[in-house]
Amino acid sequence: MNILLVDDDPTNLAVLENSVRCFGFEPTTVENGRDALRLIRTGSFQMVISDIEMPGMSGIELCREIRGRATNGYVYIILLTSYCDTESVIKGLDAGADDYMSKPFHPAELQMRLRAGKRLLSLEGRDLVIFTMAKLADHRDNETGAHLERMRLYTQLLASELSNWPQYRNTVDGQYVRLIYMTSPLHDIGKVGIPDRILLKPGPLTPEEFEIMKTHTIIGAETLESAAQHYPEADFLRMAYEIALTHHERWDGSGYPNGLAGEQIPLCGRITALADVYDALTSRRVYKPAFSHEKARRIILDGAGSHFDPAIVQAFLNVEREFIQIQHRAATDCVEQSLFQVPSFRSSLNLPMTV
Incomplete structure (x- = not known):
């Protein structure tokens, strides 16, 4: 599965990319929300991990854009935030995010959240x-x-x-x-x-x-x-x-x-x-x-x-x-169709050998 990673900090992006690849996913990285939105419109990504705080277009704004536009299938969005307060979480979820994680993240936690997203996408289709x-x-x-x-x-x-x-x-x-x-x-x-x-x-x-x-x-x-x-x-x-x-x-x-x-x-x-x-x-x-x-x-x-x-x-x-x-x-x-029914059997075929 291809995952789009969005973060304006090159160091954070590299750590995230390495972790995602180790978990068996194929990461694509961009450093701003507008580039991310352009790639999402291609229909090539069903999962996005985005930082919240970014110049130009924040992660929350990116969420709103994704949810407000027609896309080829559901896009599962995980937001990364340095803030753990309830207000930030509510804003992200209200914008259409499916999940969130605090930075710095623990690799094992990220792996479990990616698995949950993959499971949901599989069930949807x-x-x-x-x-x-x-x-x-x-x-x-x-x-x-x-x-x-x-x-x-x-x-x-x-x-x-x-x-x-x-x-x-x-x-x-x-x-x-x-x-x-x-x-x-x-x-x-x-x-x-x-x-x-x-x-x-x-x-x-x-x-x-x-x-x-x-x-x-x-x-x-x-x-x-x-x-x-x-x-x-x-x-x-x-x-x-x-x-x-x-x-x-x-x-x-x-x-x-x-x-x-x-x-x-x-x-x-x-x-x-x-x-x-x-x-x-x-x-x-x-x-x-x-x-x-x-x-x-x-x-x-x-x-x-x-x-x-x-x-x-x-x-x-x-x-x-x-x-x-x-x-x-x-x-x-269930009243099954009777049109053209005739009292004949599949002749010499053994009945339990259904077709």
């Missing part, structure tokens, strides 16, 4: 990116109704249950549960690259068509990997990538696209796989009616150790009541 990308795929395949909302609730339930198990406590924490809730709706983002004649086909897919359909995992992974390269600070894209790529892998290695088996499959992919199959089974689609919870449960139990990670199946059983509540609520609240 995360929800918008996820929602936009997920809805893009959903509009291509709109027969699934509230599929995305159910998916995030199912995966959240399973991850929350696993977080209570001793063997997962070091892996599945509160942050993990939040991330899988946010990113699981991107599991089928790759369907944007599948031709309509296949994606929207009301009848069974031919073997050749199914091979094309299976490429949605690769397309989705490549899309998210490209986004991650452009936004390396967006850690959530790594989980989204893993989910898109691996949610059709099977515990016994018979899934796609890479035939991964067992714990070669990322945990988020194994969780999403069960949630996706359950929702596909209990939802009405153009190629099948909605199955009852009991029938879906039997299919999932039969798939333990072959299709599904046995631990994820056990977690499903532990939160089964909550799954039923979500499924029933969806059946009541």
